[in-house]
Amino acid sequence: MTDLEMSLFAAGGVFVVGVFGYNKWQEYRARKSVERAFANDHDDVLMRADGTPMSRHEPVLDLGVAPAGEGVVLEPSLGATGVADEAPDDVPPPAKLTLPGAAPDTPPAELAESLVDPLIDCLIPLALEAPARGDKLLPVLQKLRRVGNKPVHFIGLHVNGDWEPIVHGGVYTKLQAGVQMATRTTSLNELEYSELVSRLRPLADEIGAEPELPDMIEAVSEARNLHRFVAGHDAQLGVNLRSNGAPWAIGTLIGALENQGYDVRPDGRFAMPDGDGGVLYTLSTNVTLGADTTNKLTLLLDVPCVAPARDGFGKMIAGAKTLVQRLDATIVDDYDQPLVDEALAEINSQVQDFYQEMETADIPAGSTRALRLFS
Structure with a gap:
């Protein structure tokens, strides 16, 4: 059997299945329509959520006769549910x-x-x-x-x-x-x-x-x-801390990081909270949970998930510099090259441009919209 014949055979099979499924769907809809027409358990919007009945008000047509001493003509009105407007307490x-x-x-x-x-x-x-x-x-x-x-x-x-x-x-x-x-x-x-x-x-x-x-x-x-x-704005920006001497003991390191404000996660990563229940940036020890030492830490900023006003990059670099002093370390890139202040300033400028692009697209970094897309 040639490839063309195989393709035609497959297409014919899909068509037959589609027609069969459509017929079944039409039968299902017809059956459901009949069931709904004769069902006696329709939702009653005049029942409260706890099952107690609401007071019912029938629509009243005002013929334009104002109360004595007034010149106001009241128009007939129906509530949004198709029944008369209910007293405010009637709708939970x-x-x-x-x-x-x-x-x-x-x-x-x-x-x-x-x-x-x-x-x-x-x-x-x-x-x-x-x-x-x-x-x-x-x-x-x-x-x-x-x-x-x-x-x-x-x-x-x-x-x-x-x-x-x-x-x-x-x-x-x-x-x-x-x-x-x-x-x-x-x-x-x-x-x-x-x-x-x-x-x-x-x-x-x-x-x-x-x-x-x-x-x-x-x-x-x-x-x-x-x-x-x-995909074009899925940016995660990281800097590394490399030990200038002996590797750091994990037990000692964990205590130091907790004292600096990091939250410990079950997966062994650390998160710096933003103060409102979110995360500014994370820190990884780059070793498994059972390791005793590490000579490298990685700080990572999920750029589209942190609002510009929180200055996630600036605070991540400030946190890295604090650890440099405490741990005798050097800030390096992924190629183990030192990152000097001029290079960090250039990166920060690129981050600001990135934020402006997201703002222009109406998906501001750190917004609910961005958090949904980049979660």
């Missing part, structure tokens, strides 16, 4: 939710954009058949947390009109999914997109939603463009 307030790197008082709308970001996520709107509570949505949506190595997040349009992370106690009229288009290693590809679609559709049926899927070719192309930027 959404639970507080924070994200890594976000301030505790970050507004829900800002948190929502951090989760489903139009710049770095492939967005998929989901139209709900009826308003739904977060208590019912969350267990279903948590079934789809990632495709491949790309995280998937969901946000909801609350009945108060704001987009927010979906939480218990919230009532939502629309949803939006977002799958991250790139990571440090890869971009969203055709296989991952197909996995997303095949898993999202039954999930959407389960919550009574209809996804608006973007074109796969366009989504994958956009993902590749984003990954090119990530």
